[in-house]
Amino acid sequence: MTLTLRRLAGFGPAFVLAVALLAFWEIYVEAGLINPIYLPAPTAIVQALFNNWDVISVNTMQTLLETVIGLVAATVLGLVLAIMLGISLWLRRAVYPLLIISQTIPIIALAPLLLLWMGYDLEPKVLVVALYCFFPIAVACADGLSGADPELIKLMQSMKATRWQILWLVRLPGAMPSFFSGLRIAATYSVTGAIFGEYVGGMQGLGIYMQSVFNSRVIVLLFAAIVVTAVLSLLLFGLVSLIERIALPWYHGAVART
Amino acid sequence: MEEPPKLFVQGLTKVFRHGQQSVEAIASLDLTVNMGEFVTVIGPSGSGKSTLFNIIAGIEQPTAGVVAIDGNPDAERAGKVGYMLQQPLLLPWRPVEENVMLGLVVRRVPHRHALAQARELLKRFGLAEFAQHYPATLSGGMRQRVALLRTVLFNHSFLLLDEPFGALDALTRLSLQVWLLDLWQSFHSSVLFVTHDVREAILLSDRIYVLSARPARVLRVVDVELPRPRRPEQLALEQAVSLEQELTTLLLKEQKL
Numbered sequence: 001m002t003l004t005l006r007r008l009a010g011f012g013p014a015f016v017l018a019v020a021l022l023a024f025w026e027i028y029v030e031a032g033l034i035n036p037i038y039l040p041a042p043t044a045i046v047q048a049l050f051n052n053w054d055v056i057s058v059n060t061m062q063t064l065l066e067t068v069i070g071l072v073a074a075t076v077l078g079l080v081l082a083i084m085l086g087i088s089l090w091l092r093r094a095v096y097p098l099l100i101i102s103q104t105i106p107i108i109a110l111a112p113l114l115l116l117w118m119g120y121d122l123e124p125k126v127l128v129v130a131l132y133c134f135f136p137i138a139v140a141c142a143d144g145l146s147g148a149d150p151e152l153i154k155l156m157q158s159m160k161a162t163r164w165q166i167l168w169l170v171r172l173p174g175a176m177p178s179f180f181s182g183l184r185i186a187a188t189y190s191v192t193g194a195i196f197g198e199y200v201g202g203m204q205g206l207g208i209y210m211q212s213v214f215n216s217r218v219i220v221l222l223f224a225a226i227v228v229t230a231v232l233s234l235l236l237f238g239l240v241s242l243i244e245r246i247a248l249p250w251y252h253g254a255v256a257r258t
Numbered sequence: 259m260e261e262p263p264k265l266f267v268q269g270l271t272k273v274f275r276h277g278q279q280s281v282e283a284i285a286s287l288d289l290t291v292n293m294g295e296f297v298t299v300i301g302p303s304g305s306g307k308s309t310l311f312n313i314i315a316g317i318e319q320p321t322a323g324v325v326a327i328d329g330n331p332d333a334e335r336a337g338k339v340g341y342m343l344q345q346p347l348l349l350p351w352r353p354v355e356e357n358v359m360l361g362l363v364v365r366r367v368p369h370r371h372a373l374a375q376a377r378e379l380l381k382r383f384g385l386a387e388f389a390q391h392y393p394a395t396l397s398g399g400m401r402q403r404v405a406l407l408r409t410v411l412f413n414h415s416f417l418l419l420d421e422p423f424g425a426l427d428a429l430t431r432l433s434l435q436v437w438l439l440d441l442w443q444s445f446h447s448s449v450l451f452v453t454h455d456v457r458e459a460i461l462l463s464d465r466i467y468v469l470s471a472r473p474a475r476v477l478r479v480v481d482v483e484l485p486r487p488r489r490p491e492q493l494a495l496e497q498a499v500s501l502e503q504e505l506t507t508l509l510l511k512e513q514k515l
Contacts, residue, residue: 152347158315159364159412160337169363173351249392250351256390257353 040220049224055209056221060228062205066122066194067236070129074186077130078137079179085138086145086175087167103135107193111200125197125205132193133186140182144175177251180244187236191229262329264416264448265291265314270323272309283309285473286323291416291448298451298459300505301469302513307452310474311420314450315341327416337365340413344421346405348393354404355380355389361412379407383441399430406441414445420452432490435461439488456505460498461488468505471512478508 022042028034029041036044049056081099085092107128114124148171156166198207206225213221245252267289274281283306291297299307312318314325316335324331327338340361348357355376362372380386385403393401402422409417422438423431435458442449453459459466460482468478480501484492492498 149345149347151343151345152349154312154317155341155343155347156364157317158336158339158341158418159361160316160334161364165364169360170349173349176351248351250394253394254392255395256392 037217038219040223044220045223045227048220049227052221052224056206056224056228059204059206059209059225060232063191063194063198063207063229064232066125066197066205067129067190067232069122070126070194071133071187071190071236073126073130074133074190075137075183077134078141078182078186081134081138082141082145082175082179083167083172085142086171087163099135099138102131107131107196111197114197115201120202124200125194125202128197129190129193132196133190136185136189137179137182140185141175141179144178145171147178148174176248177244180240180248184237184240184244187240188233190236191233195229261293262326263290263292264295264328265289265450266324266326266329266331267314268324270310270313270325271321272306272313272318273321282473284313284320285475287469287474287476289467289476291450294446294448295464296442296449296451296462297465297467298453298463299467299469300453300456300459300509301474302471302509303454305469305471305512306474307469308420311341311418311450311452315339315418338413339416339418340409341418342405342409342420342422344424346393346398346401348401348404348408350393353390353392354385354396357393357404358408358411360408364412375411376407379411383407383437397430399426399434402426402434403437406438410441410445410447414447417442417447417449417451419449421454422451423458424454431458436490438462443487456502456509457493459505460484460501461490461493466505468508477512478505480505 026041026043029036029039029044040048081095084095085099110131111124111128114127118124118127145167152170153166156170161169194205195207195210198205199211202208206229210222210225213219213225249257267287270284270287270289271282272284274283287310289297289299299310301307309318313320314327314335316338325335327333327335348354349360352360355373358380359367359372359376362375363369367375377386377389380389383403385400385407388396388400388404393404396404406419406422409419419438423434426434439462441447451459451462463482466478466480466482467476468480469475470477482501484495484498493502
């Protein structure tokens with residue numbers, strides 16, 4: 001209990017700073033220093049968010065669906081690539097350069113193409129999220145796999161363990177903390193990725209919603225959608241951190257298995 | 259027919275090549291561990307003892323010479339020894355009991371049987387209350403005990419212990435030495451042990467091989483004639499003290515500055 005309180009207290013400075021910035025913003029707009037059509041006050045944004053929740057929530061669910069499917073696909077892809085990099089030097093030499101080159105391709109240019117190939121449904125958005133997110137997962141996990149203690153590998157070899165047993169019993173579990181660091185970064189990116197995929201074309205989703213409210217110059221609703229995006233990203237980040245705490249108790253200072 | 263020795267090493271030579279240079283780590287070394295014997299190898303730091311152990315454990319191959327376990331020079335050696343390295347090397351994500359059973363998991367013993375054997379061993383050697391603990395929460399001495407039990411459970415017939423107590427404080431060390439002797443006697447294991455510590459070697463061993471500085475050769479072989487079971491007090495006997503003097507002098511000459 002005291003631990004939770006202390007953890008909360010750690011967020012104190014950030015909270016104070018955020019409130020101060022919001023207050024400054026509110027006063028600035030209320031004082032008539034800027035046209036509230038272009039920069040609405042925080043209170044107006046929150047109010048607009050609640051008044052339009054029925055429409056916004058439908059679009060949010062769509063974006064969330066794309067994000068989660070894309071993130072799961074990215075996790076699978078990232079893990080498979082990391083294991084390929086980890087198991088053989090030959091595969092590493094073949095795959096690693098291609099992996100780096102894949103990150104130099106601007107998704108901005110790729111997204112319309114995906115749309116052209118796959119249509120306006122879910123698939124191209126999921127693919128954009130996956131392409132956006134697999135890289136940090138693959139790199140972090142591959143680093144974790146290659147970070148295994150060489151002495152530990154020697155011990156396993158003296159037990160006549162196969163390469164797969166060493167991977168499964170020693171290297172993969174040892175890489176889990178790194179894997180989760182990568183996954184946390186990916187989760188933070190993922191919502192933005194989905195919105196970007198929608199921007200290029202689609203029927204529904206926060207990206208589409210942002211575009212349409214901007215085209216009709218209802219800037220306050222654009223801000224409302226941005227708030228939802230930020231909250232979604234934070235929630236996903238928090239969810240990944242929670243899963244990590246449950247999955248790796250030994251890494252978070254647990255004394256014994258419960 | 260006479261029983262073959264647990265380990266028979268003859269003319270063992272190991273040369274490492276780094277590009278143009280070659281470094282001789284071990285030069286024509288002979289060594290024998292008979293069934294149920296406790297044999298210690300002692301030598302200056304960097305004298306190729308770890309290389310010797312890696313070769314016996316089957317992780318590295320010798321450049322020349324014979325290495326035979328159970329009188330079998332051609333068989334693969336990996337999987338036939340319980341090898342314990344200097345670090346405890348416990349897996350931090352596995353509780354103590356699952357670390358102890360690791361070797362059986364590698365051998366594909368069914369999980370339930372492996373766990374039952376690990377628990378029984380922990381109970382027998384007084385560590386049952388820590389069975390569910392993660393290694394990070396244990397003291398250094400405890401971790402070494404767990405690592406020893408893991409080694410014994412994988413293969414208790416032949417233990418290869420590479421300076422297992424090197425990093426421990428004197429008192430913990432003494433209690434682990436006594437504990438190891440107890441373990442050795444109840445399993446009738448054959449042991450090959452490495453240490454820097456002359457007193458440790460005398461307390462534990464039936465026979466001591468003194469190695470030279472690199473490249474490693476056998477300088478002396480001494481039988482320790484102290485009665486069993488050994489007690490730390492025996493180190494104060496005249497016989498033990500003079501042996502300690504003799505070995506220390508020999509080692510000092512080999513130790514480079």
